[in-house]
Amino acid sequence: MKLVIIGGGFGGLRLARSLSNKAGFEITLLDRFNYHQFQPLFYQVATAGLDASNISFPLRKVFHQSKNIRFRVAEVQQIVSEQKMVVTDIGNFEYDALVIATGADTNFFGNRNITDNALPMKSSVEALQLRYKLLQNFEDALLVKEPEALQRFMNIVIVGGGPTGVELSGAIADMKRFVLPKDYPELDFSKMKIYLLEGSSKVLGAMAEKSSIRSKKYLEELGVTILTDSILKDYDGQAVLLQNGNIIPANIVIWAAGIKGNVPNGIDQELIAKGNRIKVDRHCRVQGFDNIYAIGDVAYMQEPAYPNGHPQVAPVAMQQADTIANNLKRIEMKSSNALLEEFTYNNQGSMATVGRNLAVVDLPKPKLSIGGFPAWLIWMGLHLMLILGVKNRFFVFCNWLYNYFTYDQSLRLIFNVKADKKK
Incomplete structure (x- = not known):
């Protein structure tokens, strides 16, 4: 079976590893990067807590011992289902089965000004660019004398009260407490304001009320100012305009308010659901196809417990990958179609870190909400285990230890990623 997997994220990588060296499979993995990115820790890269290399792992290295997997760095241009072909910028790839695991990207909801001026954080490159903007902002603030203009540099606005927004807010608040006053003693950080905007009535709305x-x-x-029921209407690079008419002057706005699926060209628009996700059945097959699958953030599946689709988190993608791996083995062995396994999401809990010694964890069985230092230890332990590569785990752990005991981050290097790319 010629299997093509588009995307080396949590789902695509899990599927490829599950079928590595399995007889009967010839696998091609396509991704626009040559590395796997551990997205839950992007915010620590953005706030100088970790280096991007600590949370990235070369995809080719993953498959050193795999005899049936080829990896290609490629931009997918179109899926031609009639010819069972994936068209990319480096050539065409034929398939017997295709798995779309392209994940999701930032959703700016069509607002051009926000797209141009706000800072997203959906890749290592974007996290590094955010770090550059954040640090350069305070370098520029040293040159400003006029109080009103200076306040623009001292205001940081984070849009979106989900896990990403909460974790970023807490990390920047820790920088304000422990790091920035030492780096920039000329600035009065009592005047620094961190705003977290959330359109609904509460932060971490997908978690338990207690959390x-x-x-x-x-x-x-x-010290974070939380503005719930607040929707950002416009942002011109210098001032945030809220829907209620209030204005917050700010040079930096970080956008964590929404994501949309990365749907490749060639998928019928009638198969696209809310959030730009591809409609799939309970076997993860794209509706109307028996050889094209979609998993993870780009897939929209309805099951009794999740009538509006699954949460766009890594465990969903990995569990769907396991289901597809089992089903493809049965298909390859010419098993009856009736024996194919239906996907049911096993929710093992959710968590978010808020700051130093602070986190929240929800466990479904037993139904339990944990907060504070114990939750923070659980959060750290789980994320450390999920990081790919022993060396990466070691360096992340060492960085965390160093940061914890010194109240400092050692990676406040100002690199302009986009400028370096152009050169």
Whole structure:
């Protein structure tokens, strides 16, 4: 079976590894990067807590011992289902089965000004660019004398009260407390304001009520100003305009308010659901096809417990990859179609870190909400285990230890990633 997998994220990588060296499979993995990115820790790269190389792992290295997997760095241009072909910028790839695991990208909801001026964080490159903007902002603030103009540099606005927004807010608040006053003693950081905007009535809305309340309390104790029921209407690079008419002057706006699926060209628009996700059946097959699958953030599947689709988190993608791996083995062995396994998401819990010694964890069985230092230890332990590569785990752990005992981050290097790319 010629299997083509588009995307080397959590789902695509899990599927490829599950079928590595399995008889009967010839696998091609396509990705526009040559490395796997550990997205849950992007915010630590952006706030100088970790280096991008610590949370990235070369995809070719993953498959050193795999005899049936080829990897190609490629931009997918189109899927031609009639010819069972994937068209890319480096050539065409034929398939017997195709798995779309392209993940999701930032959703700016069509607002051009926000697209041009706000800072997203959906890749290592974007996280590094955010770090550059954040640090350069305070370098520029040293040159400003006029109080009103200076306040623009001292205001940081994060849009979106989900895990990414909460974790970023907490990390920047920790920088304000422990790092920035030492780096920039000329600036008065009592005037620095961190705003977290959330369109709904609470932060971490997908988590338990107790965790939502706890996270709000923790953030407020860290000095973060939380504005719920607040929708950003426009941003011109210097001032945030809220839907209620209020204005917040700010040079930096970080956008964590929404994502949309990365749907390749060639997928019928009738198969696209809300959030730019591809409609799939309970076997993860794209509706109307028996040889094209979609998993993870780009897939929209309805099951009784999730009538509006699954949460766009890594465990969903990895569990769907396991289901497809089992089903493809049965198909390759010419098993009856009736024996194909239906996907059912096993929710093992959710978590978010808020700051130093602070996190929230929800466990479904037993139904339990944990907060504070114990939750923070759970969060750290789980993320450390999920990082790819022993060396990466070691360096991340060492960085965390160093940061914890010194109250400092050692990676405040100002690299302009986009400028370096152009050169």
